[in-house]
Amino acid sequence: MSRALKVRGPYKGPSGHDHHVREFVRHLARQRIRQQLIDLPEWGPVKLPDAMLDPWFDTLSESVDASAVLHFCMPHQVKIETGFLNVNYTMFEATRIPRSWVQNNLRHDLVILPTPSSKDAWLESGFPEDRIRLCPLGVDPTRFHPAVEPIEFTDRRGRKVLDYRTRILNVSEISPRKNLLGLLRVWIKTTALDDDAILILKLGRFAPGWTLRLMRDLDAMERTIGKTRRESAPVLFIDRLFADSEMPGLFAAATHYWSMSHGEAWDQPMVEAAATGLRLIAPRHSAYTTYLNESIATLIPARRVPAVFAGGGELQGLFEGTDWWEPDEVAASSALRKAVTGADRGSPTARGQIAAEFTWEQATARLIAILEELHERHGVPF
Secondary structure, eight states: OOOEEEEESOOSSSSHHHHHHHHHHHHHHHTTOEEEEEOOGGGOSOOOOGGGSOGGGGGGOSOOOOSEEEEESOGGGOOOOTTSEEEEEOOOSSSSOOHHHHHHHHTSSEEEESSHHHHHHHHHTTOOGGGEEEOOOOBOTTTSSTTSOOOOOBOTTSOBGGGSSEEEEEEEOSOGGGTHHHHHHHHHHHOOTTSSEEEEEEEOOSSTTHHHHHHHHHHHHHHHHTOOGGGSSOEEEEOSOOOGGGHHHHHHTOSEEEOOOSOOSOOHHHHHHHHHTOEEEEESSTTHHHHOOTTTSEEEOEEEEEOOOTTOTHHHHHHTTOEEEEEOHHHHHHHHHHHHHTTTTTOOOSHHHHHHHOBHHHHHHHHHHHHHHHHHHHTOOO
16 A cells, blocks of 8 residues: 655745645655645735646645644644644744744654754754754755746846846845845945846745835835935845746846845755855855855855844744844855955856755655654554
């Protein structure tokens, strides 16, 4: 009899979490694992239109004779199913997890995390190491690669984005953790109107009202530094939804990918940018140290500071009492200047390493091995 698994997690939205649920489900199916897929509608208010979703996922609603439930969600969102092994694939972006998460995960049979930085957060919070397994996420280097046809955009002045020599991309939800204000501050202070460069900000829609808040905070920041984005190299804001099939063309439109995040559990767009062959600029902290080093990326020094997540609703409470990282804006400015002037041209990209070590096939094989070990330990069939 073929193996079976019950999967519970968000898969109908545009977030990175929805994306990795879709990818794991696809690749588990390719390994002939029968699945019952259960959506997590409370994950986020924004859903992809039906035309952007593969209808195949909705065919996985029927029960299967599984012994385990794999929950892709935060620990407090797991709904334990009695009579099953309950496994939580989750992550966190700071140095400690909430105390309630420790208690929640102790009720589960296993916790799976993507990177050592997330594991460190669980261990620092007192969670037993023998209840943790590591399984990195992945990327499809046959979809994200340098020869992809780029999507064509124009800036606010009507110039084609592909005509700029340097095209720097960032794909982020609007969140204090993503530090978009810090990124924009460095861009505005470092670049000039006549630089042959553009910053492309693909903004998510996870939290309603945050786009307006970002623009309001950006106006205040410009007044503080005494320079506006209209005096810098252009910034193109994009907030439309993209289907999975469109994302490779978005990355192919750029030459660089840049993050100023305060902390990452993985950062799927950074990995997809790496597979596309873009030059990378990232802080030297959290998940980035798992798959990047100074031979294939420009790494910005960062220091550990108390996490400040004001105005974040439920998420704000999760970050109380923990630390994250503050990227050095002087070092970021220097790295950005090299990118804008072309001084970093000819440097190696991360594509070779990422394509060799972090594919979805490898991630799925690791996940299956973890599930096989768990079933064997409990003496139940997989």
